[in-house]
Amino acid sequence: MKTGTQLSDELEPDDIERARRTSSAGRKLIWMFLLSAMLILLVLRDVYREISGEGLSFAIHIPTFVTPYIPAIVLVFVLLAVVVGPMLGLGRSPHRLVRPSEIDVDSDDMLGASSTVEMIEQLLEEYRNFQVLSDRYGATPPRAVLFEGPPGTGKTMAAKVIAKRAGVPFLFVSGSSFQAMYYGQSGRKVRSYFRELRRLTRRYGGAIGFIEEFDAIGSARTNMGVSQGADGVTGVVAELLVQLQSFEHNTIVERIAVKFGILSASRKSPRFLLVAATNRASELDPALIRPGRFDRSIHFDLPNVQSRREIVYGLVEKRVGQATAASFQPTIDRVASMSGGLSQASLYRMVEEAGVIAFHDGKRPLLEQDLWNAFAQVALGRNSGVPYNDFEKLVVSVHEGGHCCYRWFGGGKPNVSLVSILKRGEALGLTASHGEQDTYLLSRDDMLDEIAALMAGMVAEEMIFGDVTSGSSSDLKRATSLAMKYSTNLAMGRSLISLGEISPQTEAAILTSEGPVRDEIESILRAGRERSFEVLSRCSKELWRLAMKLCEVEELDVRDLTEVLGPRPNSARSIDVSQFESSRRSQS
Known part of the structure; x- marks a missing residue:
């Protein structure tokens, strides 16, 4: 297992699995310690009674006036367990750790997005060679990148490709997962997420965090120059500002090692990259998206006619083969020219819908007419016939x-x-x-x-x-x-x-x-x-x-x-x- 500034190209599945269970292992140890302490106290009480001559008595004497209230007391304890139990985990990080081997998309799947693939390659090159970039050129690679653009333009897919190509842990989380009903718990979740991201970075030499629907927790506060403020997320935005500004903070052990000269104070810690995706970048807090926090903002636009042609042709080719896809070219050109405004996700769904049409029509092979019918259904609406007189x-x-x-x-x-x-x-x-x-x-x-x-x-x-x-x-x-x-x-x-x-x-x-x-x-x-x-x-x-x-x-x-x-x-x-x-x- 590689650590430090060396970036691991491929992680062992057992290491990733241990990293996934680490946070819960600490909590189990705490509960075991508490239960052991209670058992020890009970044993000491019995020993004291034995020594003092009181003897051991296991009989439980309940006063008669308490007996009618036993069901109510039990009910109160059950309700307390139901209410207090979930609160014990409110401050945990809501992320889902994904192995690189579990990601089923690669840059080859990003059809019609050559500029996005080129951007990913540049970002990975900067991520891998951050030490050289800093020492030789005095430049700081982006520590946080914002993906913004219309829905369905490939933001999440691009983040998955980055994680798969980098070969490091990928911490996926939705912005709404940080929200909690109790005051202060959302900020605790944000701190726990960044703490886990730093821990995995130091353990594996790198990690990538991805927050989807970032506007759910990063909306502008009131009177921040944006038309609509969200007072309910003020504390969360403040916590995000602190965490994004303190990427390079050392742990307590590392600070002690630096103080005694074991580690160099100028040492660069392993890099991690935070990627956030949103459909509403204009509503984010201005303090969040400034350089130093989100160093780079990448816009994902709707595909143009050439990109739409490449996407539809590539998807059809995967399903029917190159020779048959070439015979579909007239319909593919017509669909590409008429589908302006459709996102990549809509085009993917359109080709899948063509397969569904062929399946319901006798489970036959995909035909050129199926592609056109699928386009009409996705872009224009489902055919309801002619119900007029x-x-x-x-x-x-x-x-x-x-x-x-x-x-x-x-x-x-x-x-x-x-x-x-x-x-x-x-x-x-x-x-x-x-x-x-x-x-x-x-x-x-x-x-x-x-x-x-x-x-x-x-x-x-x-x-x-x-x-x-x-x-x-x-x-x-x-x-x-x-x-x-x-x-x-x-x-x-x-x-x-x-x-x-x-x-x-x-x-x-x-x-x-x-x-x-x-x-x-x-x-x-x-x-x-x-x-x-x-x-x-x-x-x-x-x-x-x-x-x-x-x-x-x-x-x-x-x-x-x-x-x-x-x-x-x-x-x-x-x-x-x-x-x-x-x-x-x-x-x-």
Whole structure:
């Protein structure tokens, strides 16, 4: 077993098991000592009675007036045991010690996350060579790292990979496990966790602690510059501040050894690494995330289209083999381009759902259509069929046909991939569109084009039936939200003033009161409606033909749409950079 500054590459299972039982062994010794002391006292009492001539008497004499109260007394002692018993372990560390051999993920399982794997390699290199980094370069490796990002982006998996590659004990704990109902017990649990982390570090030459959902104990205190304070966690945050600042504290034995010259005062103690993961980094206490406590913050973002393609292809390849996965490539590309906003966890679940679909369909091998059905189920909602009557079915077909025809003939960047009148969740139908690449910026034309596309369903109903239905409510809500951002947040309207994040109360106040902002939002929505009417008027025949086809087959993909509507016009806008160059020269 390696100790000191040497990092053990592989730990023996027996050593890890002994480390797991060490904390409970001390408590067992204390109880054994107390029971032994009681037995010794009883023996001494009997010896004294024997010597004094009183003799030994084992009879128990209970006064008669006490006899009726015996059940109540027993009940009181039982209740005390139930209440006090659990309190004896309230200050224990709530962690779970995991062996490196028990971790079933590695860097090869982190599909589509090449930058994250590179970050892990750098962190491990710094962790292993902390002594060289300190002596030669005068740099201090990070002692605590914060993983922050949306849910399902691989934060926990990355921490497991770090522990497996490092080959050291991994102390996993959830932030909510530190919370206790009695005052002061949460701080005791934090101290016990860090004490155990230091102990294992000194024993094995290294250890890694991982706190999941760190915001449960690290939320900002009141008046710390964050919008919402949490007075209930003030004591826990204070204890975390102390523990994160005192990584290198020596034990009592080590301090005595330093005092008598047995150990060098400048000696570097073995390193341990603390990793904390949270979905709400903005709510953490500012004193926690400053350098010196959490030295590094790593953001885990949602995968882009290339990463989504790698993730889905890798998962499919593991299940059907490389040759069959290559034949799935068209569907994989379509799913990757349409799944913007899905996390890694959602993509993993989608591929698993494809296997479930194949299992229920006669336990057959996985097919390409299963992958598409799984994507529609995870991203769009479970298929509930067409529960409408004939007239409602026609109205929904016209409505979705309006969205599709505007996207198809009206220009704009997104391409229509799917039109369906199948009910999925609360949506009576859907028109799915995608681009070849993820879009991170929207121009004025993009915003107005999206608003017009949202208004196209209502415009189509009015053109065909002369009336509108309640099916346009969600479209109007989204269009109003975009128009609000256009006017008040993105400085695309008449005013350059940005109101920042609009709360629901402020939004309701703007929309229900007379004023220039409300007038501008109304004009934007009306302009989008007119734009939709102009485009759909040019393709009214195609709109009706598409609605009839939807009533017949209920769902159309891009190949079916090409047969019904013809080739999509190439109307994507291009930017002439020379215009900006000439404008810049004229201004200079």
